[in-house]
Amino acid sequence: MKLRRGxxxxxxxxxxxxxxxxxxxxxxxxKYSESYPAIxxxxxxxGVYSWVSVATKKSLYRKVASKSTKxxxxxxxxxxxxxxxxxIDGVGVTSIASQSVSGVWSGSAVCSSAQGExxxxxxxxxxxxxxxxxxxxxxxxxxIVDIAIWSEHGPQxxxxxxxxxxxxxxxxxxxxxxxxxxxxxxxxxxSGRVTAFLMDERKLGLRTLGGDIxxxxxxxxxxxxxxxxxxxxxxxxxxxxxxxLIAPGAAPANLRVELISTDGVFVPVGLDxxxxxxxxxxxxxxxxxxxxxxxxxxxxxDQPIQAGVYSVDTSSGHKDFLWSVASPxxxxxxxxxxxLNPSFYFTGxxxxxxxxxxxxxxxxxxxxxxxxxxxxxxxxxxxxxxTIVDVNPGVVGSVIVRTRNGIAGxxxxxxxxLTRASVPNxxxxxxxx
Numbered sequence: 001m002k003l004r005r006g007x008x009x010x011x012x013x014x015x016x017x018x019x020x021x022x023x024x025x026x027x028x029x030x031k032y033s034e035s036y037p038a039i040x041x042x043x044x045x046x047g048v049y050s051w052v053s054v055a056t057k058k059s060l061y062r063k064v065a066s067k068s069t070k071x072x073x074x075x076x077x078x079x080x081x082x083x084x085x086x087x088i089d090g091v092g093v094t095s096i097a098s099q100s101v102s103g104v105w106s107g108s109a110v111c112s113s114a115q116g117e118x119x120x121x122x123x124x125x126x127x128x129x130x131x132x133x134x135x136x137x138x139x140x141x142x143x144i145v146d147i148a149i150w151s152e153h154g155p156q157x158x159x160x161x162x163x164x165x166x167x168x169x170x171x172x173x174x175x176x177x178x179x180x181x182x183x184x185x186x187x188x189x190x191s192g193r194v195t196a197f198l199m200d201e202r203k204l205g206l207r208t209l210g211g212d213i214x215x216x217x218x219x220x221x222x223x224x225x226x227x228x229x230x231x232x233x234x235x236x237x238x239x240x241x242x243x244x245l246i247a248p249g250a251a252p253a254n255l256r257v258e259l260i261s262t263d264g265v266f267v268p269v270g271l272d273x274x275x276x277x278x279x280x281x282x283x284x285x286x287x288x289x290x291x292x293x294x295x296x297x298x299x300x301x302d303q304p305i306q307a308g309v310y311s312v313d314t315s316s317g318h319k320d321f322l323w324s325v326a327s328p329x330x331x332x333x334x335x336x337x338x339x340l341n342p343s344f345y346f347t348g349x350x351x352x353x354x355x356x357x358x359x360x361x362x363x364x365x366x367x368x369x370x371x372x373x374x375x376x377x378x379x380x381x382x383x384x385x386x387t388i389v390d391v392n393p394g395v396v397g398s399v400i401v402r403t404r405n406g407i408a409g410x411x412x413x414x415x416x417x418l419t420r421a422s423v424p425n426x427x428x429x430x431x432x433x
Contacts, residue, residue, distance in 0.1 A: 035418070043086075051097075052111060054079060094414050097111050110413055116188070122212075125178055145161045215325050222300065223299070224307050225296060228398035230294065241286040244307065250278060255271075261288075308323055313407045329393070335387075341381070352368075356386070358387075
């Protein structure tokens with residue numbers, strides 16, 4: 001009898017424990033809502049032609065700084081952009097905005113949703129500068145934005161900018177750090193849905209020096225890869241590159257730079273163990289003597305850093321420049337590339353990528369890329385969208401676009417990203433409060 005009573009007590013205790021765990025699991029369950037936020041594309045300056053590629057003619061968009069917040073159909077696979085930025089309902093497709101001045105320069109930027117922190121490695125505020133930062137507030141409330149600036153003279157006085165709801169604000173670079181020639185800029189919104197863009201256009205007297213859109217990057221990190229840097233090896237016009245570096249933290253950095261090309265991997269002279277003072281923007285001139293037309297840089301540091309590369313290129317008999325920025329690890333994504341004719345470049349110890357290209361005719365072309373260290377690929381003519389279906393870990397990528405106006409490029413990073421928000425649960429206790 002005692003054994004039977006003990007068995008019943010043990011069985012009752014087990015039942016209570018199971019019921020308790022079940023109730024806890026029920027109470028702690030959560031529901032989520034998922035969506036693709038609209039992505040912002042920059043407006044253009046005076047005399048600048050600007051347009052953006054979208055996935056289909058049915059893609060939805062609207063202008064920022066317009067009285068209406070209603071999205072309308074594109075009716076074309078490319079949308080012209082005026083001085084007002086636009087918002088695109090990308091639904092997982094990353095669009096690329098292009099800007100150019102006929103016969104002078106060309107630039108491209110990844111259209112993206114509002115960002116918590118954006119870094120721009122590039123630009124100048126000296127006598128040649130016509131550049132500016134464009135702040136796009138796509139939200140329906142006022143936004144407050146902090147802009148931090150570093151130069152060759154260290155940290156500069158920051159700016160706090162107010163941007164009205166559903167509008168844009170432009171801040172000239174020479175108003176941020178007058179007379180400084182090496183800039184690194186960080187944009188952090190205190191409030192509001194803000195996406196920032198940096199235009200670096202230069203002119204000295206009547207002589208045009210070119211222009212580019214400097215794509216933003218994420219937070220500083222100890223390991224960076226800058227891929228798809230154009231390199232000319234003509235004896236009469238060999239390329240000169242400028243590597244811009246900063247250690248924005250509280251400590252100096254010691255770093256090592258490797259140059260990767262089809263000629264091999266090597267460390268440029270003086271960059272095997274380089275010291276970088278904290279808070280000081282440093283430019284290093286690179287003149288590699290190699291045959292390869294494309295190079296990549298792999299940088300390892302003992303402190304978080306930022307880096308970018310300025311390269312001068314010749315297009316249709318005139319010079320233009322390009323800012324190449326660090327690319328994050330490549331992930332599956334879909335790009336709208338109509339009318340771009342892009343060239344893709346990938347860097348990694350081992351490269352294995354599966355791509356699917358949809359042509360304007362509706363035909364699907366599938367491609368498998370394999371290689372080591374560096375690999376290039378030209379998209380088929382009349383490409384509408386390109387999907388990176390699968391990629392092995394440790395690979396980064398970028399794109400170069402050449403036109404008769406100049407050279408442009410951008411990192412392979414998804415601009416339209418699925419976001420997830422927790423939906424609060426409601427029960428009888430909510431009503432009783």
